[in-house]
Amino acid sequence: MIASAEQLLHELRARGLAAEGPAGDALPGPISNRPWYVGLLLGVAGWIAGVFLLIVVFLLFKPEGAGSALAVGLVLLAAAWGLFKVDREGAFVSQLALALSVAGQFAVLYGIGDTFFKGAREIAGVALVALLLQVALIVAMPNRLHRTMSALFACMAWALLVRYGLWDQPEWGRTRETPVAQSLGLALLGWAIAWLPVGGVLYILAHREPTWMAQGRQAIVRPAIVGLIVGLAVATLLSQPFDSFRWGGRAEVHQGWLAVWPLLSALAALGALAAAFAMGNRGLTAMCVVAALVHVSHFYYAMGTTLLINSATLIVLGALLLGAAHRLRRKASP
């Protein structure tokens, strides 16, 4: 295995696959990877600052109606884009840009939501706008952290769109006539529509890594992959029925299939783990393992079945997994 860039270049040149010198202006020095904890600090601070900035903008300009809010949001997003553009290294003004962008996104969502999606299907409509906005921002905003956050929020918006578009209603919108129970088939279909595409996109991106690298799209795709992996590991909670979070043992919940959701989330976290492994990201691998364990512990409290059935399900699942591992091991041995 080749460990250094020089050796690798030498090998590629020997096979006629790389030029003698860099094409165009090479970047000075190696790229320094931003450690995850610096990104986390910046993301949290930028997000909170964005909320404060949104309050400032609304207090300052007092936008009357959805149209004004939309206009203010678009101006903030444009300002954020401009700041990111002039500060490509992300050294000085990118935090201001991130905060402006967060404030702008909220304002745009409020503006469009209030204009087009008042009343019925309000959440699904706003989620659709959020999804489109986040996808556009992944491409448009020239900043790694912003792209990761946008990819994660796009995942969440997609899950909410499917959920509220297909089969659910907001808790606060329920009336006595509104049935609490949904059919298992529809709920499972919703889960599959929400999360199988995310897994599929991750598979395609990991499989076609050389293609998008050759097209020079690393700056867009790589941070987006991180956001998708985090989304698949954690944000599946957004697709779980509210009843599955009621850990207090409420007697009126009779749906046996509610217990399925934490297991599905754990499987999704294992899928995210495979994607993190494919991209060689150890930090994300550890995060996915923790997420899977948390989902399994949620299964302990899962409503709708007895603990005995949960126990039997896990033991059968464990036996199947161990059997599969044994088969693979036997296949590998000569």
Added chain:
Amino acid sequence: MKRSTLDQLARDYRLSEPAIALALDLSGSRPDAAAWHAFAIRLLTAAGIAAAGAGAIFFVAANWQQFGVIGRFALLQIAFMACVGVAWWRPPPHPFGPAALVLATLLTGGLLALFGQSYQTGADVYELFLAWAALALPFAFAGCSGAVWATWWSVLNVGLALYCGWLGPNHFMWGWLDRWGVGKAMVLLVPCAVNLGGAALFAYLGRTGYADHAPRWLVRMLATLGFLYGTVACIVAITGGWGRSVESELIGQNAFVIAAFAAVSTAIAVATLRAKDDVFPMALIIGSWIAISTIFLVATLKLRDIGGFFLLAMWLIGTSTGAAFVMMKWVRAWRVDDEDAEANA
């Protein structure tokens, strides 16, 4: 080889798709069929053991009411003895040893809880956790592993959090502390000191012959917990918190809490800047003080007008920008590579 290095090579030399595919394979960055095979076996085995183990625990929990007191003790003690036996049979560094000791540590708590439930000892939950930590300490020493120590520290921290954070002002222990004039913020410094002391100890052990006990992630975990408690202590000191002592009596004490945490932060910063091998402690220090100063601003400004919100937004943006700038400067200057460092730890 890191993906960022490959990204730069691909961009600088305009590598074609086949060249990049070859580069990914030659550098071992992309898992090949054998690596995927090994990964699948590891994943299936770990997930299978975890699922079967959790299923067994669920089964016992489901039938718990059916067992008598003797049956319950017998069940837990047999499991406990089995774990200790496995650790004896396959001691560390064999992977069975630490795994069995983690389970033995957890079962110690189960036995204590069962004892408290069966004989109504009247002990508080925090006492259970602190006793559990004391009884499980030999397993942590025997484990020679970060995972066993992390389990032990988690138990200890739950006990400390219950005692320092969750006990209400009317609890006997708080009455006793209040008599001495000790406020909530001051008490929160205790778990802060315990965790930071643990981090310092394990950071030292990591450079000695006991390095197996002290992987870098464990040091980071303890330092994070220490700074979390310290930050909460300072926030409680700023906002006043609660306590039965006269508030004016606590002013000097709260000032001491903030000064003490500032002194500890400064000492850690100086040590980190001298060692120049990890930026993580600086991120903790900076993050803590951004949070503390922001709460101070919120408490001072009362947020009644636009100016307050604007100042807060600008403060957060300015401090985090400055923080990112200096931290990335250190990352470059100290040639910190988190992925490589984690691999070597």
